[in-house]
Structure formats: structure tokens, C-alpha cells
Amino acid sequence: MGGSQVNQALIRLYFEVRDALRDPVAAWGQLAGDALRYRSARGERRVPLDDDTAAEIAAAAILHTTAAHGADRVAALATTPLARLVGGLGGAVLTEHPCAPDQVLGPGFTGPGADDWARQAYVLLWGENNRMARTADTPPVIAGRYRGQKVVAIGTHPTRLSDETLVVRPGTDGALAMAMGHVLLKEFFLDRSPFGRHALESTDLPFLVRLRERDSAWVPDGLAGKPEGTVCDRLSLYGGETVEVLLPRFDDGPRVLRRGVPVVRDGDELVTTVFDLLLAAYGVARPGLPGVWPDGYDDRREPYTPAWQEAYTGVAASRVVKTARELGVTAEKTGGRCVIVPGRLETPHADTAYRAMLALLVLTGCGNGWAQAGTPGIPLVPYLCLHACGEDRADVGALSWALADGFFAGRTSRSVLLEAVRDGWPMAPPPRVLALPRPIYPLPPDLDLLIGPDEHCDLSPPDTELVAGAVVRLAGKAGPAAPAEPGGGRASGRMRLLVDHAWMREYGEALPTYRPPGLGIPLKPTQLVRA
Numbered sequence: 053m054g055g056s057q058v059n060q061a062l063i064r065l066y067f068e069v070r071d072a073l074r075d076p077v078a079a080w081g082q083l084a085g086d087a088l089r090y091r092s093a094r095g096e097r098r099v100p101l102d103d104d105t106a107a108e109i110a111a112a113a114i115l116h117t118t119a120a121h122g123a124d125r126v127a128a129l130a131t132t133p134l135a136r137l138v139g140g141l142g143g144a145v146l147t148e149h150p151c152a153p154d155q156v157l158g159p160g161f162t163g164p165g166a167d168d169w170a171r172q173a174y175v176l177l178w179g180e181n182n183r184m185a186r187t188a189d190t191p192p193v194i195a196g197r198y199r200g201q202k203v204v205a206i207g208t209h210p211t212r213l214s215d216e217t218l219v220v221r222p223g224t225d226g227a228l229a230m231a232m233g234h235v236l237l238k239e240f241f242l243d244r245s246p247f248g249r250h251a252l253e254s255t256d257l258p259f260l261v262r263l264r265e266r267d268s269a270w271v272p273d274g275l276a277g278k279p280e281g282t283v284c285d286r287l288s289l290y291g292g293e294t295v296e297v298l299l300p301r302f303d304d305g306p307r308v309l310r311r312g313v314p315v316v317r318d319g320d321e322l323v324t325t326v327f328d329l330l331l332a333a334y335g336v337a338r339p340g341l342p343g344v345w346p347d348g349y350d351d352r353r354e355p356y357t358p359a360w361q362e363a364y365t366g367v368a369a370s371r372v373v374k375t376a377r378e379l380g381v382t383a384e385k386t387g388g389r390c391v392i393v394p395g396r397l398e399t400p401h402a403d404t405a406y407r408a409m410l411a412l413l414v415l416t417g418c419g420n421g422w423a424q425a426g427t428p429g430i431p432l433v434p435y436l437c438l439h440a441c442g443e444d445r446a447d448v449g450a451l452s453w454a455l456a457d458g459f460f461a462g463r464t465s466r467s468v469l470l471e472a473v474r475d476g477w478p479m480a481p482p483p484r485v486l487a488l489p490r491p492i493y494p495l496p497p498d499l500d501l502l503i504g505p506d507e508h509c510d511l512s513p514p515d516t517e518l519v520a521g522a523v524v525r526l527a528g529k530a531g532p533a534a535p536a537e538p539g540g541g542r543a544s545g546r547m548r549l550l551v552d553h554a555w556m557r558e559y560g561e562a563l564p565t566y567r568p569p570g571l572g573i574p575l576k577p578t579q580l581v582r583a
Contacts (some may be wrong), residue, residue: 061093179395226405248459
């Protein structure tokens with residue numbers, strides 16, 4: 053007997069059917085198809101099982117599910133040893149990280165390679181779980197310090213790994229990132245413009261955005277011109293006609309910001325640039341524009357200044373200004389050799405905070421600087437669906453921003469999530485075989501096999517090599533199951549600060565924004581955004 057554990061009723065039924073059919077894949081298909089008998093027997097205590105049989109069951113379930121329902125219905129978390137096998141067979145590799153990196157940096161983004169880490173000049177360790185910041189094939193971040201690399205840790209606890217630490221209150225990382233973006237836009241785009249050429253050629257900052265009238269002001273209404281947007285020959289339209297735009301304000305309930313942007317007329321439409329909208333969102337003032345603006349870095353009333361964030365994060369405004377300047381100057385002098393190593397933020401609005409952090413890399417030309425661990429060549433899929441698979445009475449419409457059109461009013465999170473999966477949004481498909489290193493609660497419904505260490509799982513994780521060998525043997529292939537070829541780096545195209553999609557009006561995700569946590573302050577869902 054080996055180290056595997058299996059549900060007692062499951063193995064009894066499996067042996068009974070396999071001995072009759074003498075085909076493990078067909079046996080699993082018949083067993084899983086007999087839903088009443090199979091599901092009523094699950095949940096009993098687990099008993100020891102030899103490793104070869106455990107691998108055979110896992111392989112039979114994977115092959116049958118792939119043939120009957122499609123490879124994407126086999127899912128594995130990115131942190132389990134079975135992830136590379138599942139991904140190589142075309143299955144869904146699920147991650148806890150939000151989908152913001154793919155949306156901002158392009159689909160297929162893989163981040164810096166193992167040899168790139170030590171060559172970075174400036175590293176921000178942002179979030180928890182960064183004390184051993186490495187992936188399976190990546191050296192520790194600290195290796196680069198022998199070459200003069202500076203490491204700044206940002207998190208809820210001090211750490212001795214870094215040269216400097218910014219201790220932020222839990223859930224306020226987005227406020228810190230927005231304040232840093234305020235400094236970068238003011239000093240590296242308005243006062244002088246070392247990243248101007250990069251912004252014109254490699255980002256969507258010069259794209260034109262339509263405006264539509266609302267409540268005696270204007271709101272963004274999607275990219276102008278062709279579907280991918282019309283590019284202006286300059287970043288800003290400043291110097292001509294101006295209008296007030298309404299922007300979400302998430303630090304003070306459902307209120308909105310009223311700030312001016314320069315515009316030009318395109319036929320019957322008013323348009324402005326992404327860059328002008330970004331300056332308005334971050335509160336970077338320019339003479340002659342209407343609206344309410346901060347007086348400077350020391351203004352505590354208006355978001356998103358360094359002084360404003362201090363009340364939320366506990367980080368002194370002077371330290372935010374210093375860190376932002378260091379990031380900008382280092383990126384300018386090194387050609388973008390700056391990296392953010394994201395940790396787990398553990399907040400419902402983490403995707404919004406990640407997007408504000410990613411904006412710092414886009415603005416400074418550090419397009420390959422998001423060091424998120426992943427499986428090379430295998431796309432990762434957020435698995436929010438697995439966390440919200442149970443029906444609830446939550447009104448998703450109540451979570452939308454102040455200027456939403458009410459499309460989700462009265463709808464539950466489950467119905468919205470399932471609709472997103474049906475329509476092909478970047479969400480996890482409901483799996484039938486799920487391999488995970490630890491349990492997910494509530495457990496996804498309609499799973500044929502749940503592989504994991506918890507007692508609620510049907511089967512403990514078998515040895516990956518044994519499962520791969522069993523897949524080859526049962527599929528009748530001559531060679532081993534080959535994983536997908538590693539990707540070739542970031543996909544071509546512009547880095548995006550504006551995400552243009554059909555539901556942009558409802559979610560207000562056109563700009564990186566921050567919403568602090570707390571009772572009475574609604575949190576908007578941020579995963580349902582089309583890349």
C-alpha cells in the first residue's frame with residue numbers, strides 16, 4: 053500500500069465496474085454517469101490505496117472528461133504539482149491572482165524570466181508572502197542586491213529582506229499605488245516628459261475616448277473610432293475646449309468627482325484622450341480646467357494625493373513621494389529595469405489594487421516588470437467562479453459604482469458569474485475534475501472527482517509522474533504527454549490603462565481606482581472585465 057488515500061465507497065465502486073469492463077477509462081465514464089449511485093456513495097471515510105491505482109483513477113477521470121466534456125473541464129490550481137500536466141493536456145490552470153495583468157499587459161503575459169530578476173535595478177515586493185519571493189525556477193529576489201539592486205517591501209508587516217519597508221494597513225494598497233501614480237504623472241509627464249515617447253508608442257494613453265452627456269456633465273463612453281480605438285498624435289488635447297467629466301470616488305460612499313478634461317469635436321461627438329482622463333482621475337491639476345482639484349501633494353481632502361493616502365495607509369506622504377520618485381528616476385535611467393513582485397492582498401477589491409499597481413509599470417515603461425509566478429506557456433484562469441458557486445441573495449447591482457446604468461440591479465452573484473462563463477468572459481469554467489493542493493470552500497458543484505489533501509476530497513494527490521504515465525498508457529500514445537510550449541514573452545500590442553469593454557459603464561473600470569474596505573462601503577466586483 054502506498055501513501056495515497058481514496059474515498060472508501062469510490063474505490064469499491066471503481067473496482068467493481070473496472071473488473072467488469074477491463075477498461076479504466078470506460079469504467080470511469082460509466083461510474084461518473086451513474087450520478088445517483090456514485091454521488092450517494094461519496095463522502096465516506098478515506099482509506100489507503102496503492103499509488104499506481106490512485107494514478108490510474110486520476111488518469112482515467114482526466115481522459116474521460118476530456119473526451120466527453122472538453123479539456124477545459126479538467127482544472128488544476130497553479131500551485132499543485134498536477135498543474136503542468138493538466139495545462140499541457142489543454143485543461144484549465146486556475147490561479148488566485150486576478151486577471152488584471154492579462155488585461156493591462158496583454159494576453160499571454162509571462163513576466164520576467166528567471167535570469168532577469170537579478171538584473172533589475174529596483175524591486176517593489178508588494179503584498180504578503182514575499183519573504184521567500186521566488187518561483188520554482190527563479191532565484192531569490194535578494195540575488196540582485198549584489199549588483200546594486202534596491203528592494204522596497206510594501207506590506208502589512210515589516211521585513212528584513214528589503215532595504216526599505218513601507219508598512220501599510222490591510223486593504224489600503226490601492227490608495228498607496230494611486231498616490232504614487234499621482235506623483236509620477238505630475239513630475240514625469242507634466243513637469244518634464246522622459247516617458248513621452250514610450251507612452252505614445254507602447255500604451256493606450258493617446259487613444260481617443262468618446263464622452264456622453266449625463267447629469268449636466270460628461271462620462272466616458274468607450275473608445276472612439278474603430279474597435280481598437282483611434283490614436284491621437286499627442287498625449288493631451290490641452291489648450292482648447294474643456295468640459296467637466298464625472299468620475300467615481302470610492303473613498304466617500306457613492307459620491308463622484310467632477311473634474312475637467314480638454315476635448316475636441318469629432319462630428320457630433322466629444323472626445324478626449326486616455327491620458328487626459330487619467331490626469332483627471334488621479335487629480336493632477338492643470339491651469340484653466342474646470343472642476344474641483346487638489347491644491348498639491350499636501351491636500352488631504354481630494355484623492356489621490358500623497359497626503360490623502362496617509363489617513364488610509366498610515367504611510368507618511370513624504371515616503372510615498374520618495375518611493376515614486378525613485379521608481380520613476382530608476383526606470384528612466386535604466387530603460388525600465390524595475391519590477392513589482394505582487395503578493396497576496398487578501399481583500400475583495402484586490403483586482404482594483406493590482407490594476408493601480410500595474411499602472412505604475414505602464415507609466416514608467418516597465419512593461420515586463422510584473423513578476424507574477426505562473427506556469428510558462430500555460431494561460432492562467434481566475435477561479436472566482438469556484439468561490440462563488442453557491443447561490444446567495446446578494447444584489448450585485450448594489451455593488452456597482454455610482455454612475456452605473458442598473459444592468460445588474462436585483463441580480464445575484466451566481467447568475468452574473470454563470471452568465472460571464474457562458475459568454476466567454478475570462479473566468480474559470482465549471483470543472484468536472486479538479487486537482488488542488490488545498491480545499492476550496494464552498495466546494496464546486498457537479499464535480500466528478502475532487503483531488504486534494506483534505507478529507508472532503510475523493511482522492512489525495514497521486515504522484516505526477518505516475519499520473520502522466522497512466523495517461524500515456526490509457527490513451528495509447530507512444531510518448532509522454534508533452535506540456536505546452538513556453539510562451540515567447542508578452543504578446544505584442546499596447547499596454548493598457550483603459551480597458552474598453554461592453555460593461556465598462558456598469559463597473560467604471562476604465563481607470564485604475566481604489567475602494568477602501570469597511571462596513572457600509574460597498575465593494576464592486578472587479579473580475580468580470582473583458583480583456
